[in-house]
Amino acid sequence: MASRTAYRVTARTGGRATVRPLRAVLAGALVLLTAATGYGAGAGSAHADPVPTPLPSADATAPPAIRLPVIPSRFEPLSDGCVRPSATVVPQVPWAESSLGLGRARQLASGAGVTVAVVDSGVSRKAPALAGRVTAAGAAGADCLGHGTFVAGLIAAAPAPGGGFGGVAPDACVLAVRGLAADGTPDEAAVAAGIRAAADAGAQVIDVSLAFPRSTRALDDALRHAAAKDALVVAAATPDDPPRTTGGDGEEPPPVAMWPAARSGVLSVVDVDVLGDRPEDAARPVRADLAAPGVGVTGIGPSGRGNYLGNGPSVAAAFTAGAAALLRSYRPDLTAPEVAARLTASAYPAPVPRLDPFAALSASGGSPASAARPSAGSAISLHVPREDPAPGRRATLITCAALLIALVLGAASLLRRRTRAATAREV
Template sequence: MKRNILVPRGSQSTGTPRQRRPHTCASRLTAVAPVLGAALVLVPPTVAVADSAPVGTAPAASSNQIRLPLMPSSLTSASTACTKPSKVHVDAEPWAQQSLGLGRVGRYTTGSGITVGVVDTGVAPGAERLAGRVEATGGAAEDCVGHGTFVAGLIAASPSPGGGLSGVAPGARIVAERGTGQVGTAGAAAVAQGIRAAVQDGATVVDVSAALPARTQELTAALAFAADHDALVVAPAVPDGTVQGNGAGGSAAAADYWPAAADGVLSVLDVDINGARAQDAYVPLHADLAAPGSGITGIGPAGSGLYVGNGPSLAAAFVAGAAALVRAHLPELTAPQVAARLKGTAAPAAVPLLDPYNALSAVLPTTRPAPGGSSTAVHLAAPAEESGSARRAVLLGAGCALLALLVGAGAALARVHRSRRAVGEGLRRRTT
């Protein structure tokens, strides 16, 4: 059973569930805001980059704003034109990468040698910053929506020469699999086939962008196949978008979504730059980790320009990238151990906040003894329990010190006495 329940006890079946906010996340993310060169601000249908403005608020018109086109999760219909290339460039490091401390993880690994499966709308093999590291065949090599390429970039995009945007694991390879139709609508059968195909193609981390309302036998079998091949599946705890789909303040009962709700799958929730979520966002019953998922800067399937996107599917991409780093740095860990490490090193909060650097650098306790060592764990006694022995040790030490002092003083007095006697004998000889 998953932990980190997001709704209070008793609110799951009746009434409107209240969502817990990760306040510790909020304090951590808010601390990042003052040092950002630019913060992303959602202004539908585009995004403005403005100084120190929180995500989700509409800023006043300003001459220093940069507008990024919005990356959709899906298209409205088959007749809708594909996502157009962006012509906008941003040199500053996005807030999400800063908050995750990605600038420090490269000293350990870049994820080289790890293959990450992306089950989404496809990934463009020629996408800038991913070229040469994407394996995609058939429909997975065509990304009309652009969302799959955006997600793949969050996982593994190479950094630009001047800094700025970078994927979590820029040394990792991507294997793209379709989990949706042409317009980006996900289906259980397609997702299940995508998971299975990604694992067969060598992925040891599989990122799934879909959050489906029901579990199917096909999906269960695909997840079992991934587990049997030691592949870690990462998925959003809830769907992208809002309950009403229009930001009108709708609400819905907390619920499980698949594959995130399945045992062994790492479920991820999104937070914004303030560590909060929209009031009309979907609410899960459980989530393992939280990661940035609002006002996220990323690449597209064509051109060198950038986009902005929102949703827990993007938060899941950050976690999948972190999992690739851990698998590269600690290859002896199994998929469940990688998941446990990511959760165990996360920042404390109602939903623990992903910390890639800590996941790579922390020394975690283990329940197993070291090879060849004693099977009995070493326990330090509590101060109250050792007070008696401590007093005896202090008294013994003081006694020894006093004895040494007396012996030393006696020896000194003996030397002085011998010296004086020698002087007296000399004087008597002279007078006689």
């Protein structure tokens, strides 16, 4: 009897030992099913940052929508003086910041030790979010228009108390350079001089908000000078407020070449909205390396702690320049061409690859310098519809997980019946 008892215990123990790996496989299948359906903690994409709820419409139960002043997108003197301070601080994390996964990227780098030059309308030293980190060439430490300060804030603003907004690289330093003529209009000569001065001052990244329909020898020479100084130039692919033209008979206008973005070696950036699409009637550049948020983007102004809205390729270029600052801070061994190649190679696949700062920082293996980039003369379609592959992948995962669960349950049931039959025979 004792031997039978010993055998029975051994038989049951063996059965449990056999069931344990089956349970482990079953648990794995359930995890796979959970990941496929998107439920549970940790499910979702790599950009699992807090996404603010869309602003509700004003009704009896919902709070009123937040309204922000808009930073001018046209580079010309304001008719009623300088941009007025904003009285509204947005407490939510802006959509652009969430979509770029900046919360994760800033865990790896903050831009410390990197100087980003902003060639724009100037950058106000009075902006609290940039306090102590702005140096200026000449009179560029004041910014009546507000655009340059807005751009610099997207690159390097520190988070404000009670606000959800923060720049891409909040520990980077900003070098303010004015790219406007004395009358406040965009000027190729001023931009060329600004790029050269920024490179000589040691800026590792040079952000150019302005775009011109032609280049000049001075601008070409300045870009070559920046390249020789290992400074990465990031530029808006088209103007923020380009003239509206058509191709005739309602056809889409042809791609345009705008400088300095059209020059080889410059990182050319276009703007996209919250859905990843370009604004309606936006100008198409002959070349675009990256796309980044540029529609309804929250940022700072030249004074006060209030927020503003900004739009255009210059806004998208600012996000890209901030990402370049993060990467140059995190990987100081990379050259400017390698930084540009890593940003483009790690971008999210789309008609124009979408900027992904965390992917650029976390990329490993191989030299990014060999990554393929669009040629200078190729036109890029910016309006091709994109099919999201995620639903198909989720369906496949769900099917595989369900089959695996069925197989495991069947095997466990069969094993349980055999164990009971063996036990009955022993008794």
